[in-house]
Amino acid sequence: MKFIHAADLHLDSPFRGLISGGLPSDLEKKILDSTFTSFKNLVDDALFQNVDFVLLAGDLFDRNDQSLRSKIFLDQQLERLNQKHIPVFIIFGNHDFLQGGKDSLGFPDNTKVFGPKPETKYLTLKSGQRVAIHGFSFNKQWITKPIIKDYPVADQSADWNIGMLHGSADSVKSQDNYAPFTLSDLQSKNYDYWALGHIHKRQSLDNKGLINYSGNTQGRHINETGKKGYLLVESNGKSLSTSFHSTAPIIWQKILIPVSSKAANTLIKNIFDFLHKQEFKLTTFIRIVLDFKGPISDELINKLNDGEVEEVVRDQSLKDWQNVNFFVTSLKFETSQQIKFSQIDQKYFDEAKLQTLTSKNLEEIKREFMKYDFIQDFLSSSIDQKDIFNLAAQEILSDTLITGGNKSDN
Ligand SMILES: [Mn+2]
Numbered sequence: 559m560k561f562i563h564a565a566d567l568h569l570d571s572p573f574r575g576l577i578s579g580g581l582p583s584d585l586e587k588k589i590l591d592s593t594f595t596s597f598k599n600l601v602d603d604a605l606f607q608n609v610d611f612v613l614l615a616g617d618l619f620d621r622n623d624q625s626l627r628s629k630i631f632l633d634q635q636l637e638r639l640n641q642k643h644i645p646v647f648i649i650f651g652n653h654d655f656l657q658g659g660k661d662s663l664g665f666p667d668n669t670k671v672f673g674p675k676p677e678t679k680y681l682t683l684k685s686g687q688r689v690a691i692h693g694f695s696f697n698k699q700w701i702t703k704p705i706i707k708d709y710p711v712a713d714q715s716a717d718w719n720i721g722m723l724h725g726s727a728d729s730v731k732s733q734d735n736y737a738p739f740t741l742s743d744l745q746s747k748n749y750d751y752w753a754l755g756h757i758h759k760r761q762s763l764d765n766k767g768l769i770n771y772s773g774n775t776q777g778r779h780i781n782e783t784g785k786k787g788y789l790l791v792e793s794n795g796k797s798l799s800t801s802f803h804s805t806a807p808i809i810w811q812k813i814l815i816p817v818s819s820k821a822a823n824t825l826i827k828n829i830f831d832f833l834h835k836q837e838f839k840l841t842t843f844i845r846i847v848l849d850f851k852g853p854i855s856d857e858l859i860n861k862l863n864d865g866e867v868e869e870v871v872r873d874q875s876l877k878d879w880q881n882v883n884f885f886v887t888s889l890k891f892e893t894s895q896q897i898k899f900s901q902i903d904q905k906y907f908d909e910a911k912l913q914t915l916t917s918k919n920l921e922e923i924k925r926e927f928m929k930y931d932f933i934q935d936f937l938s939s940s941i942d943q944k945d946i947f948n949l950a951a952q953e954i955l956s957d958t959l960i961t962g963g964n965k966s967d968n
Pocket residue numbers: 566617653756757758
């Protein structure tokens with residue numbers, strides 16, 4: 559048995575924050591095509607490898623009101639597999655939940671879609687082996703019920719049992735809006751393999767590598783770094799092994815560049831010298847993180863803070879993006895240099911900060927908001943925890959300073 563496990567294609571993702579900034583049209587096209595290109599590469603591989611079947615574990619479409627472009631594209635790709643008699647099994651997720659009947663989707667004959675309640679579909683391989691595939695599709699945006707409880711235990715009459723599930727493992731994210739489950743819930747079913755979707759970072763939940771999130775097929779922002787693609791699962795006797803295959807045409811990467819204090823123009827030259835020494839095989843969208851060794855002048859801090867350095871670096875990288883194969887999308891900096899707040903007692907502020915600005919508190923505040931995908935996308939793409947804490951600290955301080963209140967007398 560040989561099959562492909564993929565999830566979170568997010569076809570026709572609009573890349574909103576990225577596209578807004580007046581990019582060269584060929585780059586813009588590459589970005590807007592990227593989710594499609596990645597899936598086309600996957601189908602090319604499926605045909606070339608002549609796999610027994612393909613599993614797509616939810617969020618095929620980026621939005622529930624599937625764009626016509628993504629719908630037609632998916633149909634065409636499924637048809638390519640249909641021509642070669644390669645079956646495809648689909649569950650829908652929270653982004654593309656199933657509305658109306660699954661029979662109205664108009665997919666080719668090879669494509670089987672799971673309904674809103676866990677069900678089992680059987681497939682007989684060319685080898686004669688029988689495979690039982692268990693799964694369900696979201697039929698609304700949020701499902702708080704642990705649907706996993708309704709999955710059947712392994713069918714002993716089949717040679718292989720495979721589970722498909724789109725949702726949140728409690729060990730990865732404590733979100734209870736997405737058909738939540740625990741590792742032991744999955745293990746209690748006694749399946750040979752679990753094809754999970756929803757979490758965009760590729761990972762195994764068990765130590766045998768048989769309970770996997772394949773991750774998404776194309777990173778969409780700087781918090782979805784690294785190669786993206788699918789897992790190829792192959793049997794050898796009674797055991798299964800998986801291997802990752804990259805299909806995304808664009809990858810996101812954070813690059814830490816150690817620098818010492820410089821004038822802004824020298825700094826920018828150093829950044830490009832550093833980047834030009836790297837080899838980017840795939841088009842790479844970069845966040846530069848400048849790691850300052852030693853003090854920085856106020857002038858440079860200002861140019862970094864008001865985004866002037868970032869803008870110049872971004873524009874310069876765009877001019878030659880096809881040759882160098884990278885594009886600097888953002889620039890941040892780190893320094894051990896403390897910004898001094900003379901009017902309050904730094905020590906007490908730092909202590910209060912440690913107690914208040916914690917991941918736990920932030921998660922609690924975010925919980926309600928994160929139900930909404932667009933807020934989740936924004937929070938995970940544009941800003942990270944450190945940024946939020948810094949902004950909060952600045953906000954508190956500016957408030958304290960402006961009102962002049964609560965000045966510590968200690
Ligand atoms: Mn997704």
